[in-house]
Amino acid sequence: xxxxxxxxxxxxxxxxxxxxxGLELSKRGHEIHFITYSQPVRLELLSTKVHFHExxxxxxxxxxxxPYELALSSKLVDMVKLHGIEILHVHYAIPHAYAxxxxxxxxxxxxxxxxxxxxxxxxxxxxxxNHPFYKPAVTFSINKSDAxxxxxxxxxxxxxxxxDIKNDxxxxxxxxxxxxxxxxxxxxxxxxxxxxxxxxxxxISNFRxxxxxxxxxxVFYNIQKEIxxxxxxxGEGPERKPAEQLCEQLGISDKVIFFGNSNEVDRILCxxxxxxxxxxxxxxxxxxxxxxxxxxxxxSSNTGGIPEVNIEGVTGFLSNVxxxxxxxxxxxxxxxxxxxxxxxKQNAREEAAKFDIHKIVPxxxxxxxxxxxxx
Ligand code: GMT
Numbered sequence: 001x002x003x004x005x006x007x008x009x010x011x012x013x014x015x016x017x018x019x020x021x022g023l024e025l026s027k028r029g030h031e032i033h034f035i036t037y038s039q040p041v042r043l044e045l046l047s048t049k050v051h052f053h054e055x056x057x058x059x060x061x062x063x064x065x066x067p068y069e070l071a072l073s074s075k076l077v078d079m080v081k082l083h084g085i086e087i088l089h090v091h092y093a094i095p096h097a098y099a100x101x102x103x104x105x106x107x108x109x110x111x112x113x114x115x116x117x118x119x120x121x122x123x124x125x126x127x128x129x130n131h132p133f134y135k136p137a138v139t140f141s142i143n144k145s146d147a148x149x150x151x152x153x154x155x156x157x158x159x160x161x162x163x164d165i166k167n168d169x170x171x172x173x174x175x176x177x178x179x180x181x182x183x184x185x186x187x188x189x190x191x192x193x194x195x196x197x198x199x200x201x202x203x204i205s206n207f208r209x210x211x212x213x214x215x216x217x218x219v220f221y222n223i224q225k226e227i228x229x230x231x232x233x234x235g236e237g238p239e240r241k242p243a244e245q246l247c248e249q250l251g252i253s254d255k256v257i258f259f260g261n262s263n264e265v266d267r268i269l270c271x272x273x274x275x276x277x278x279x280x281x282x283x284x285x286x287x288x289x290x291x292x293x294x295x296x297x298x299x300s301s302n303t304g305g306i307p308e309v310n311i312e313g314v315t316g317f318l319s320n321v322x323x324x325x326x327x328x329x330x331x332x333x334x335x336x337x338x339x340x341x342x343x344x345k346q347n348a349r350e351e352a353a354k355f356d357i358h359k360i361v362p363x364x365x366x367x368x369x370x371x372x373x374x375x
Pocket of ligand 1: 011013014121151210284286287
């Protein structure tokens with residue numbers, strides 16, 4: 001199949017999922033066309049099977065807001081015609097599903113039919129899409145998609161609760177390439193990060209308010225009072241500065257390393273003992289799955305789709321949002337006993353294997369085939 005993939009090209013989970021999906025589909029023989037405003041961060045190699053088409057939005061002073069949707073839908077029309085793309089798969093409803101629908105209608109005028117698969121990722125439903133200023137357009141574009149998927153049961157329920165949806169929504173969970181995360185590289189440089197007796201705690205995100213970054217710091221503060229430890233903070237975003245300030249206030253700056261964005265999270269996770277994800281809401285928690293596949297247990301909030309990934313008492317523990325005391329207690333419980341820690345690490349690896357890319361990607365292929373047949 002010739003598949004057009006529209007996504008955000010940044011470090012966010014939806015862009016990562018879209019990129020990994022496209023790369024895996026290309027390995028399975030499909031021709032993939034990524035269409036977005038810059039080359040996706042995890043898309044390193046282009047080939048005859050993997051193409052990238054940049055959406056350019058010319059700046060014009062009249063516009064207070066530059067019309068990205070317009071440029072995207074025009075680019076989709078051009079690329080479908082030029083490359084014979086058979087199906088468009090858009091990740092994150094806003095504004096991608098809307099732009100794809102406009103492209104579909106323009107193409108129909110020329111006798112070309114291209115169906116749209118929309119994958120809902122989370123904040124496009126829970127935090128942003130639900131806003132009254134966007135809701136009618138988001139509802140419309142979900143209902144006009146030829147197939148809709150969501151990354152967790154919880155997100156499907158949220159979508160049906162918050163929007164008037166006429167379409168079926170199929171849950172296809174996020175995935176991970178288990179093979180890629182098998183630590184074949186031998187340079188897991190734990191010694192460079194911490195002393196022998198110190199445990200390594202990690203958090204990876206886009207440092208937005210929804211990630212509750214200050215709770216990461218507070219939980220770590222409590223952990224290090226009981227157990228020698230270091231905290232690795234990976235990612236960039238608006239909450240980084242307040243987190244750095246809080247570390248200073250608490251007198252733990254020398255125990256916390258802020259890495260910024262990284263394309264090599266597997267190298268950081270390989271020496272991690274525990275992952276913290278205290279988010280206010282999280283449709284899935286891809287970062288938790290990436291930790292688990294590296295054998296890192298997870299201390300998280302029990303919100304959204306996280307309980308579908310992090311299993312209470314097996315791969316980690318879940319607490320109410322903001323319950324720093326409970327998260328700290330659970331973290332110390334796992335870290336304070338080497339045998340228990342090893343068991344949680346093993347469980348995390350085993351549970352993550354259920355989300356292996358080779359099990360999940362065929363589900364998307366089935367949706368494409370089904371959608372093409374129906375249309
Ligand atoms: O977490 C973010 O703020 C980024 C966002 C995105 O769209 O990239 O992540 C959402 O999609 C990920 C991939 O499906 C999920 O793993 C995240 O849980 C989800 N984030 C939220 O629901 C807050």
